[in-house]
Amino acid sequence: MVSLTAIYATSTGHTEYVLQALVPVLAKQGITVTLRRAETCAPEDLLVGDALLLASGTWNTGGSEGQLHVHMDALLNHRAKDIELREKPCVLIALGDDRYYYSCRATERLMQFVLHHGGKPLGSPLLMVNEPYGQEEKVRKWGEKLAILLLAA
Numbered sequence: 001m002v003s004l005t006a007i008y009a010t011s012t013g014h015t016e017y018v019l020q021a022l023v024p025v026l027a028k029q030g031i032t033v034t035l036r037r038a039e040t041c042a043p044e045d046l047l048v049g050d051a052l053l054l055a056s057g058t059w060n061t062g063g064s065e066g067q068l069h070v071h072m073d074a075l076l077n078h079r080a081k082d083i084e085l086r087e088k089p090c091v092l093i094a095l096g097d098d099r100y101y102y103s104c105r106a107t108e109r110l111m112q113f114v115l116h117h118g119g120k121p122l123g124s125p126l127l128m129v130n131e132p133y134g135q136e137e138k139v140r141k142w143g144e145k146l147a148i149l150l151l152a153a
């Protein structure tokens with residue numbers, strides 16, 4: 001049985017919606033997902049389970065656009081700034097909106113965190129541009145590919 005800890009932040013519920021669409025796709029393949037909100041997580045929570053999923057929208061945290069959600073930023077760039085991910089397989093989901101110049105830039109912020117902390121990116125990040133409602137098929141297809149990678153990791 002493969003276990004995935006999915007840590008996410010959300011303000012509008014969009015990121016949570018994407019994860020709620022993803023969980024049954026992975027469960028069908030026997031993968032257990034534990035959902036955790038970033039604001040409740042301690043650094044060591046990133047090390048729980050066989051693989052780590054980080055999911056964040058793109059926000060104007062700190063005053064400039066193209067940043068992580070404020071709760072994800074506080075976890076990754078402050079509380080967990082010294083964590084060593086020890087080659088843990090890491091999966092990324094980033095949300096954004098095409099009205100912004102730095103559209104979906106949270107992807108890069110999440111990838112930088114994984115690479116700087118010794119994590120091993122698994123597959124391609126899922127980029128959700130604009131509202132996730134109506135984009136469930138995209139999540140399902142990505143989730144099915146992810147399940148294959150997780151089961152082989």
Ligand SMILES: Cc1cc2nc3c(=O)[nH]c(=O)nc-3n(C[C@H](O)[C@H](O)[C@H](O)COP(=O)(O)O)c2cc1C
Binds near residue numbers: 060067069130
């Ligand atoms: C104040 C504000 C700033 C935002 N900044 C960006 C941005 O820089 N780039 C982007 O692609 N989307 C940006 N967005 C859009 C959000 O990333 C998008 O609505 C996302 O789906 C929010 O998901 P969440 O509420 O689950 O975090 C911004 C939205 C707001 C309200």
